[in-house]
Amino acid sequence: MRTITGLWRWRRNPLHRRTDRVEAWFAVLCGVLLLAGGPWVALTAGSATERSLLATAAAERSQREQTVATVRRPLGQPAHDADPETAQAPHTRTRVLARWTAPDGTVRTGGIVAPPGSDAPGDRFRIWTDLRGAPAQPPMPPMMARTHAWLAGIGAATAWGVLVEGVRRAVRWRIIRFRYACWDREWERVGPDWGRTGTGS
DSSP states (O other), X not given: OHHHHHHHXXXXXXXXXXXXXXXXXXXXXXXXXXXXXXXXXXXXXXXXXXXXXXXHHHHHHHHEEEEEEEEEEEEESOSOXXXXXXXXXXXXXXXXXXXXXXXXXXXXXXXXXXXXXXXXXXXXXXXXXXXXXXXXXXXXXXXHHHHHHHHHHXXXXXXXXXXXXXXXXXXXXXXXXXXXXXXXXXXXXXXXXXXXXXXXX
């Protein structure tokens, strides 16, 4: 807004130069790009990310199935819990030797991470497996996909703002350098005569 006001004030100012006008109009252009382009970039990036993540989540759901695992015996604390929803508190989950049925009907046995309170022999809990019956992470929930899409949109809009502001600063720096060069050339032309007006020399 200050730039626009300055443009209106300078439009008939005899002291302003072409570089002043270019700089002001370029600042207005950058402002328009920020105000109009930022939301568009955020919406485009967020929508594309959401479509991609929802397609990935749908593919994961089609390639994974839930089954019931039965604990045979505890194996101790897990060294690492890859589930992002429970990795913040790995001490509450125990690694157990369990038995479950694969999608093809075969019985599998292996070490898996049990939820809290389900580490006693005979305890049962649900797990996700791939189509071959190996333990797998749960499919991405749609809400998580939408959250990541929002974050992607915000990140893209921020990057757009940084890009526009960087270009504005670079152009302004070039204009200032050009303006100083013009001043130097003019001073070289009038400098030797400075202060001699009316002296008769």
